[in-house]
Amino acid sequence: MTATTEINKIINEDNLVYKKTNLLLDNEMHYCPGCTHGVIHKVIAEVIDEMDIQNETIGVSPVGCSVLAYNYIDIDWQEAAHGRAPALATATSRLMPEKYVFTYQGDGDLASIGCAEIIHACNRGENIVVFFVNNAIYGMTGGQMAPTTLEGQVTATTPYGRNTALNGHTMKITEMIALLPGTRYVTRQSAETPAAVRKLKKAVRKAFENTTEKKGLSFIEIVGTCSSGWKLTPTQSNEWMKENMFPFYQLGTLKDE
């Protein structure tokens, strides 16, 4: 038997173990090659599909690279002004308390311009899920400093590296958020290996189940890469992330009540 015929025998519906969920639309993603957003979108779509809550879920997309997230997951979406997604989600969840409402925000959107909105939504304990994608840089505008940019990290607006005297300190907003009594589940995940993706998926599932149980706010930070902003290849980016991001942004669950 030739190799090709053997492969063709394996490729049939009975042997299918992994395919794109129907909740991911066929639109080609606009993200750069290797971008973590794609993996996170997929995981969220898979969980919504598996929980069978497509018709009860409303996503709120941010301003930033993931502004067009609504083109990829087949649910109802609201597109927020920069940083304001938690305000939209607050109203949506309060007006339709039986729905699953989540925001999807980057580090500029959530930790910089939308700092007030996220802190207060967390403090009120809104019954929503927040996905916070931290790649320590502004992607869409071309690689400028974010609040989460590491000390010494070179960006378009810190061309000599982030200098804390000049640019302020690197912000661990997830640790701040974990202190707020309104948050119930605060975790920091990643998505660079199959094991990490599986763990992330468990966290996403738990967060949406918290909504079912009306537990309050679940907050998932995903430490990700931005190969265009970091000026590295996707695989180099993962290595850079492990070496530089993980020691500072330690993975794990900060709070689970």
Place this chain on the structure above:
Amino acid sequence: MGDVRLMKGNEVIAEAAIRCGCDGYFGYPITPQSEVMETLMARQPWEQTGMVVLQAESEVAAINMVYGGASCGKKIMTSSSSPGISLKQEGITYLAGAELPALVVNVVRAGPGLGTIQPAQSDYFQSVKGGGHGDYKLIVLAPASVQEMNDFVGLGFELAFKYRNPALILSDGAIGQMMEKVELSDYKPRWTDEEIQEISGSWATTGKKSDRERNISTSLDLDSARQEQFNHKLQAKYRAMEENEVRFEKINCDDAEYLFIAYGSSARISQKAVELGREKGIKIGLIRPITLFPYPTKAIQEMLGQVKGILSVEMSAGQMVEDVRLAVNGKVPVEHFGRYGGIIPTPEEVLEALEQKIIGK
């Protein structure tokens, strides 16, 4: 007669919201309109109608909560005063860009900056010319009494949903704070989920059903050709408002040789100035614009055959007068009279201004 009360304008806004079936109010305290949210919190409408009331962390958050709530096809409102409305401009242009119906109330105080907490009408430009970025218009209603504070809440929602466009009640600190007799509207139930599906099902983000495409509430379209088409659609909507929704009141205009044009508090004072003038034998009339956008341009133009001059009376340095001049197009003299910085003019001052600036010239 329905439910007749003696109430403050701001309290009436709150009461009218509950009674018209409003689903949610999101606000942030600011003088001189804090009674709106205070009244709602005291009334606890969530116990009675299920209406959501939330004190937001800022005006910016409040208007974006309005965006979220309005995206769900619900009747949502906010209120503030001038500095707070400036903060809300970002959200207001997003509402207009996403074609979301919502009601915003501005109980105007004097500016610029923090200015003062006393009443003014210096937010006219911001309200009718587009206070935020982009080519958009709000439906702007100008109440001149506590009764109209009641009436325009229901009307504002009706027009907002008719055109899928934010509506603004442009009041001022005097009408917000004054107590007057008001006949409150009868209670209307909040819309059911089925009614929302019927009214707004084609766009509201209530959860994607299997029988429809996903609904997306957004003001973004990166394709310039489509963006231009969308702007054409918005402009057509604004022209339809100009065609169908102009509202104004004419007082003593039949034989008028001179005309005051004034809205809100200034219209009340100008009405008294009309009386004082007529006692002196001067034939004065008053046109009171009720909608500031769409503006009663034609109503003014129809008077041009009979009037010798027009005085635009505003508690501002002269904003609406520009729209009066556009309507008049040089055919008769148009002047502005205003007090500002929180000062309300007297009827005597208004009459004297007409005599000096128009009749005496």
Place this chain on the structure above:
Amino acid sequence: MAKFKGAIVVETEKCKGCSLCVVACPTGVIELARDVNAKGYHYAYMANPDACIGCSSCGLVCPDTVITVYRTKAS
């Protein structure tokens, strides 16, 4: 000898050639093609199909979800 035999199908026109699947594959099955797709990307393909165990690692880490994975018991 692996207990499972696997195979992947890559939607080559949507692949952006990021290589994350190449790194994630525990058995060295995947490489980037010398050819490019219509967008000019060197797409992923099964260079060593015999080594595939159908573990789905490539599918899990693929940001563009262009990989479908099949698996069967080794005969």
